[in-house]
Amino acid sequence: MDIVMLGHSAAGKTSYLSLMYAAMCDGVEGMTLRTADRDAHRSLLADARAILRGRYPRASDRPRCYEFVLCHDGDEIFPFRWTDHRGGALTEHRRSSPQAARLHDDLVRADGIVLFVDALRLDTDPEAAEDVRRLVVRVHQAVADREEVLTPLVIALTKTDLVDLGADDAEERFLVPFLPLIEAVRETRHIQGAFIPLVCGPEPEGVALPVLWTLRFGIVGRAMELSASFESLMASARQADQRDTLWDRISSWWEDEPSWASIRDRDRARAAAELSRLEPLVAPADRLGELLEDVLSF
Numbered sequence: 001m002d003i004v005m006l007g008h009s010a011a012g013k014t015s016y017l018s019l020m021y022a023a024m025c026d027g028v029e030g031m032t033l034r035t036a037d038r039d040a041h042r043s044l045l046a047d048a049r050a051i052l053r054g055r056y057p058r059a060s061d062r063p064r065c066y067e068f069v070l071c072h073d074g075d076e077i078f079p080f081r082w083t084d085h086r087g088g089a090l091t092e093h094r095r096s097s098p099q100a101a102r103l104h105d106d107l108v109r110a111d112g113i114v115l116f117v118d119a120l121r122l123d124t125d126p127e128a129a130e131d132v133r134r135l136v137v138r139v140h141q142a143v144a145d146r147e148e149v150l151t152p153l154v155i156a157l158t159k160t161d162l163v164d165l166g167a168d169d170a171e172e173r174f175l176v177p178f179l180p181l182i183e184a185v186r187e188t189r190h191i192q193g194a195f196i197p198l199v200c201g202p203e204p205e206g207v208a209l210p211v212l213w214t215l216r217f218g219i220v221g222r223a224m225e226l227s228a229s230f231e232s233l234m235a236s237a238r239q240a241d242q243r244d245t246l247w248d249r250i251s252s253w254w255e256d257e258p259s260w261a262s263i264r265d266r267d268r269a270r271a272a273a274e275l276s277r278l279e280p281l282v283a284p285a286d287r288l289g290e291l292l293e294d295v296l297s298f
Contacts, residue, residue, distance in 0.1 A: 001080035001218040003211075004106050007116025008131055012158035013084055014047070014057050015200040016116065017066075019207045022048035028208045029291050031284065032071045040066055054202050070215055072284040078219055080111075082211075100138075107142030111221075112214035114154040115139060119197070120162040123173060132177040140181050143191065150224070152217035153185060153193045154210045160197040161205070182298045192217050193298040209295060216288035219281050226278040233271035240264035 007013050021044040024033035035041050044066075047057045070078040085103055107113060115135060121128045139153075155178055164170065175182075175195070185193040194213045199205035243260040252259035258266075 001078070001111040001215070001222075002106075002109065003080060003082050003112040003114060003214050003218075004085060004110040005082060005114045005116065006085040006103065006107075006135075007156075007158075008118070008135070010121075011116040011118045012198070012200045013116050015051055016156070016158065016198065016207060016210075017082070017084060018044045018047035018057065019051060019200055019204045020211055021045070021068075023204070023208050024211065028212065029287055030073045031212065031288070032074075033211075034069050034071055034076070035067060036069075037067060051200070051204075052202050070219075070284075072280070072287075075280065077280050077284060078215060078222070080215065080218060083110075103138065104142055104145075107139060108145050110151070111149075111218055112152045112154075113139065113142075114156055114210050114214060116156050116158055118159055119157045119165075119174060120159045122157075122177070123163045129177055136178060136181045140184055143181075143184055143188075148188070148190045150217055150221040151191045152214040153191055154213050155181075155193070155195045156210050157195070157197045158200055161199045161201065161203075165197060186298055194292075195296045195298065209292070212288055213292055213295060216285065216292060219285045219288070223278055223281045223285060226274050226281070230271050230274040230278065233267045233274065237264045237267035237271065240267060 005013055005017070021033060021035075024031065025045070026032075050057065064084045066082045066084070068080055068082060069076045070080065083106065085106070117132055117135070118128070122132060143153075157174060163174075165174065167173075178195070182193060182195075185191045194210075196206055196209045196213070198207060198210070200207060240260045240263040244264060245260075249259045249261055252262075
């Protein structure tokens with residue numbers, strides 16, 4: 001699974017990633033994250049410890065990919081790649097520019113999308129609304145070009161501890177700018193959206209939710225693929241079993257061709273393998289569904 005994280009510079013992506021990884025290393029409802037990259041592991045945890053002491057990492061203009069594995073009750077069940085896109089790609093006005101074209105292609109191919117928006121800047125800077133509009137347009141264009149496959153999309157509103165989300169006009173200030181994208185997602189059956197407020201500071205809040213939301217639907221999508229493959233293979237095995245006769249076995253042996261019996265056994269073995277891959281995904285998918293019940297979805 002490939003997850004693309006994007007947002008303007010200083011939106012909190014770098015801080016989020018470190019705090020998310022630290023929180024998921026500790027574990028959430030039996031779910032943990034691991035990476036085989038020791039340098040990335042140490043760097044992310046060091047940045048998280050610094051943030052918890054009030055020291056923030058510098059914003060990065062370089063895209064970077066992280067290879068993670070989701071574990072459930074200690075067992076590795078779901079590998080995924082998390083790509084942190086540099087904020088500068090969103091300032092490109094031409095979609096044909098190399099950076100903008102790469103971002104568009106990555107969004108079209110992504111298995112999950114997480115958008116980061118600075119709530120404080122959106123609340124205080126008149127130009128922030130235009131930046132959000134440009135961000136929404138970029139994602140909207142990519143959504144329109146995607147195939148109809150199950151895709152989680154998260155709008156992550158950062159620095160919400162510095163704004164008043166309980167104000168009477170909070171919905172107009174913080175939700176309305178995203179309505180074109182939200183409405184576009186609602187018109188699809190395959191994109192599952194969530195709106196998640198975050199605090200990525202010394203007292204972090206909600207940092208596990210965006211990654212868990214995207215992984216839940218990644219797991220569900222993979223389970224659906226495995227289930228469909230299992231059913232198809234079992235149907236093929238049943239058809240082969242109906243065609244299995246003694247004469248077919250003899251003639252197949254004589255002509256050195258697969259018999260219907262061997263095809264049946266092959267498809268049953270493949271179905272059993274698909275089932276063995278599917279079964280470990282069921283419990284974590286159910287657990288994530290319960291954990292994310294209260295997330296504002298669209």
